[in-house]
Amino acid sequence: MDKSPDAFRTISEVAEDLDVPQHVLRFWETRFSHIKPLKRGGGRRYYRPDDVDLLKGIRHLLYGEGYTIKGVQRILKEEGVRFVHAVGRGSRASPRCIPKARVPRRRRQRALQSSHSSMRPTRLPSHAGRACRKKRFAACRRPSTSCSSAIAF
Secondary structure: OOOOOOOOEEHHHHHHHHOOOHHHHHHHHHHOOOOOOEEOHHHOEEEOHHHHHHHHHHHHHHHHOOOOHHHHHHHHHHOOHHHHHHHHHOOOOOOOOOOOOOOOHHHHHHHHHHHHHHOOOOOOOOOOOHHHHHOOOHHHHOOOOOOOOOOOO
């Protein structure tokens, strides 16, 4: 049985329609104050058609456009809820003003991986025995005659 377009939808129907798990919708409710489903007795959620459009817009911005949650929050603040509703309905493809600091996730991950691979792990001197550990490597922090392999901190 198909519902009319104006009918309220349960969380399972919306999750299936958006192809996201139900816990993601509950999480988005905590991050986006504009999502306010009607809660009935027993905590059952019913989403209005406007809520579904807003969720579709948020999903498109997060998964389709590659925005972070903070980026979508900024768009909601600057562009307004109507804009994200329109994105959810498919009338607008992307936001008018893309934040300048936005870098696609893949490029960010590659940059982090390359910066981490260039870093050398800090090695302890091979002789770091009980005496050094008790003094928190104090003997190894400063070059001395007793410690030939000093670590520069």
